[in-house]
Amino acid sequence: MGQNVIEDVFAKDVFNDSVMRERLPKPIYKKLKKIMAEGQDLDMEVANAVAHAMKEWALERGATHYTHWFQPMTGITAEKHDSFIQPAGEGGIMLEFSGKELVKGESDASSFPNGGIRDTCEARGYTTWDCTSPAFLKEDAAGVILCIPTAFCSYTGEALDKKTPLLRSMEAISEQAVRVLRALGNEEVQMVGCSVGPEQEYFLVDRDMYLQREDLIFTGRTLFGAMPPKGQELDDHYFGTLKERVAAYMKELNIELWKLGILAKTQHNEVAPAQHELAPIYGTANIATDHNQLVMEVMKKVAKRHNLECLLHEKPFAGVNGSGKHDNWSLVTDDGQNLLDPGKTPHHNLQFLLFLAAVVRAVDEHAGLLRLSASCPGNDHRLGANEAPPAIISVFLGDQLQDVVEQLISSGEATSSITGEKFLTGVSTLPDFTKDVADRNRTSPFAFTGNKFEFRMVASSLSVAGPNTILNTIVADVLEDFATQLEKAEDVKSAAHDLIVKTLKEHQRVIFNGDGYSDGWIEEAERRGLPNKKTMVDAIPELVTEKTISVFEKLKVLNRVELEARAEIYYEAYAKELNIEAKTMVDMASKEFIPAIITYVTDLAASINEITAACDGVNVEVQTELLKKSSDLLAQAQKALAKLRSSIAEAAEIKDVAKQANFFKDVIKADMDALRAPIDELEPMVGKEYWPVPCYADLLFSI
Ligand code: ADP
Numbered sequence: 001m002g003q004n005v006i007e008d009v010f011a012k013d014v015f016n017d018s019v020m021r022e023r024l025p026k027p028i029y030k031k032l033k034k035i036m037a038e039g040q041d042l043d044m045e046v047a048n049a050v051a052h053a054m055k056e057w058a059l060e061r062g063a064t065h066y067t068h069w070f071q072p073m074t075g076i077t078a079e080k081h082d083s084f085i086q087p088a089g090e091g092g093i094m095l096e097f098s099g100k101e102l103v104k105g106e107s108d109a110s111s112f113p114n115g116g117i118r119d120t121c122e123a124r125g126y127t128t129w130d131c132t133s134p135a136f137l138k139e140d141a142a143g144v145i146l147c148i149p150t151a152f153c154s155y156t157g158e159a160l161d162k163k164t165p166l167l168r169s170m171e172a173i174s175e176q177a178v179r180v181l182r183a184l185g186n187e188e189v190q191m192v193g194c195s196v197g198p199e200q201e202y203f204l205v206d207r208d209m210y211l212q213r214e215d216l217i218f219t220g221r222t223l224f225g226a227m228p229p230k231g232q233e234l235d236d237h238y239f240g241t242l243k244e245r246v247a248a249y250m251k252e253l254n255i256e257l258w259k260l261g262i263l264a265k266t267q268h269n270e271v272a273p274a275q276h277e278l279a280p281i282y283g284t285a286n287i288a289t290d291h292n293q294l295v296m297e298v299m300k301k302v303a304k305r306h307n308l309e310c311l312l313h314e315k316p317f318a319g320v321n322g323s324g325k326h327d328n329w330s331l332v333t334d335d336g337q338n339l340l341d342p343g344k345t346p347h348h349n350l351q352f353l354l355f356l357a358a359v360v361r362a363v364d365e366h367a368g369l370l371r372l373s374a375s376c377p378g379n380d381h382r383l384g385a386n387e388a389p390p391a392i393i394s395v396f397l398g399d400q401l402q403d404v405v406e407q408l409i410s411s412g413e414a415t416s417s418i419t420g421e422k423f424l425t426g427v428s429t430l431p432d433f434t435k436d437v438a439d440r441n442r443t444s445p446f447a448f449t450g451n452k453f454e455f456r457m458v459a460s461s462l463s464v465a466g467p468n469t470i471l472n473t474i475v476a477d478v479l480e481d482f483a484t485q486l487e488k489a490e491d492v493k494s495a496a497h498d499l500i501v502k503t504l505k506e507h508q509r510v511i512f513n514g515d516g517y518s519d520g521w522i523e524e525a526e527r528r529g530l531p532n533k534k535t536m537v538d539a540i541p542e543l544v545t546e547k548t549i550s551v552f553e554k555l556k557v558l559n560r561v562e563l564e565a566r567a568e569i570y571y572e573a574y575a576k577e578l579n580i581e582a583k584t585m586v587d588m589a590s591k592e593f594i595p596a597i598i599t600y601v602t603d604l605a606a607s608i609n610e611i612t613a614a615c616d617g618v619n620v621e622v623q624t625e626l627l628k629k630s631s632d633l634l635a636q637a638q639k640a641l642a643k644l645r646s647s648i649a650e651a652a653e654i655k656d657v658a659k660q661a662n663f664f665k666d667v668i669k670a671d672m673d674a675l676r677a678p679i680d681e682l683e684p685m686v687g688k689e690y691w692p693v694p695c696y697a698d699l700l701f702s703i
Pocket residue numbers: 195196197198199266279280281282283328329330331338449451452454
């Protein structure tokens with residue numbers, strides 16, 4: 001036992017490097033490490049030995065099953081459990097797990113989103129072991145399950161998941177970054193890894209109340225609901241003291257995550273009431289992605305144990321902030337350098353400036369793709385709504401780098417770097433220290449934050465595989481061009497310098513240090529020619545432009561067929577999600593709200609009749625006015641309901657997925673708003689005992 005709960009539980013459920021070193025024969029361990037580092041083919045001898053050690057370890061821990069754990073295009077994870085059981089003759093059994101079972105699994109690809117790549121008649125798909133992400137144990141009511149992180153591809157080799165392209169993109173950026181470093185004279189570096197730290201926002205609501213709302217159950221967000229008297233205006237929730245029930249939840253969540261080897265680090269209350277955040281310490285992109293999927297899953301699971309429900313939707317409540325996921329991203333060499341670390345004097349740091357210029361150019365050239373990579377229907381409610389960065393992609397550099405970039409652009413040379421000033425509190429007993437060289441900019445979608453970029457647009461419910469695949473690929477594309485130019489140069493230093501200046505000049509339009517929430521920026525961005533794709537549907541075509549296809553094919557991340565399939569999957573996902581929302585609204589309005597309002601107006605009418613009968617000439621103005629107003633709103637709601645119903649039927653007839661998604665975006669969304677408005681207006685008028693569901697005040701302030 002360690003001294004502390006963290007030491008006691010950390011990585012207890014992970015088949016990690018130290019377990020492998022302890023349990024694998026030395027030559028096998030060495031071979032596996034080499035395969036992991038250099039990406040060579042896995043031979044069966046290694047696979048069999050690892051499978052054996054994994055099985056022994058899992059059995060000791062009480063495991064009964066194993067599963068190939070993968071990340072299909074649904075955005076969540078998938079698993080099918082197989083027990084270790086094997087018949088051993090004479091009615092006996094033994095427990096088996098072979099290298100073949102470790103390496104390869106089979107699954108019905110047609111039952112997962114595949115964008116038409118797999119028909120039901122030719123349905124085979126394979127899961128293959130990602131030996132670079134450690135296996136782990138999941139323990140719940142199903143018992144203990146050995147989970148093996150895998151990639152998921154079709155029989156014909158197309159990626160059907162989020163992990164395969166991420167792994168391919170990591171190889172692509174490593175290869176191109178190493179080429180650039182070689183050209184700059186670094187002979188040591190063999191591999192450049194991509195580090196990711198995703199900060200996860202979420203809401204907690206009482207589960208009994210949650211279960212009374214169909215919209216939360218089916219869509220993860222409230223489709224109706226008037227603002228309570230108090231929202232987030234007092235700024236009293238952000239970093240506020242944790243409520244007991246939330247604190248107990250966070251405590252258990254941390255323990256569960258530490259057991260899985262997840263470096264859960266920071267926890268706090270967020271801006272909106274009932275909103276919170278958890279951030280782990282960053283790690284290699286594919287492991288960070290696996291971990292973030294687990295964070296989301298464990299958040300939901302642990303919440304139920306506390307009779308809470310964890311909402312990961314981007315906009316569970318209108319009128320208060322929604323949730324995002326900041327994707328912190330950097331490039332790290334195998335000899336330990338962070339390529340995005342500017343050092344103390346960035347104006348002298350040619351290597352840093354070159355990588356910085358590459359990122360700036362990549363973001364400018366592929367802004368639409370980045371926008372898409374952060375998108376899901378839920379995030380359309382946030383981006384550009386004054387609580388999250390706008391849908392326009394720009395890069396924030398901060399004062400120090402902005403100054404260096406301006407020097408380079410204006411005179412072709414940078415001769416100084418602003419240094420951090422002393423932080424003075426004016427109180428003699430408080431320590432003075434040197435400030436960060438740049439302030440933060442919460443309004444920027446893509447901000448440089450010291451030694452990494454923070455992509456702040458990403459949706460809270462989304463896998464970070466997508467955004468990081470896109471980031472790696474577009475930056476790899478620029479690095480490939482840089483490497484090709486530098487490899488040919490006679491004087492590499494001066495060629496690199498010229499390349500930095502030229503790149504920054506050409507792409508300075510994407511750099512913006514001001515207030516991204518202001519209307520002025522929207523106009524300014526338009527003048528600069530920066531795209532402003534307001535919705536996910538507007539951004540999907542970015543995936544299949546000839547420019548995108550050529551970059552992704554060149555770097556072998558996704559081919560044309562895979563990209564086209566993904567575009568189709570996104571359109572379909574958008575249409576399906578909105579269809580469920582629209583149908584849920586119809587259901588709630590017709591079965592719950594309208595009958596409740598009818599009861600209310602009928603009671604009002606009866607009350608008017610009774611009172612007038614009891615005493616002729618008595619004042620019933622209040623009841624009459626309420627009766628008129630609520631009857632009018634009721635009629636409006638009924639009309640909007642009919643319209644929404646007919647639009648849903650119309651949408652179902654549209655065969656082309658892109659057209660269908662656009663119809664949902666342009667027509668159904670407006671119909672949904674038209675139905676919500678009268679019902680939200682009625683909510684505060686109608687007596688509380690009539691209202692059929694818990695309201696915002698109950699949901700946001702009850703725990
Ligand atoms: P902030 O609060 O300014 O966003 P933090 O230091 O809390 O900064 O970092 C937020 C997230 O960024 C954490 O997950 C952290 O581990 C991660 N992070 C820090 N440095 C890096 C890096 N070099 N590359 C990727 N992620 C990083």
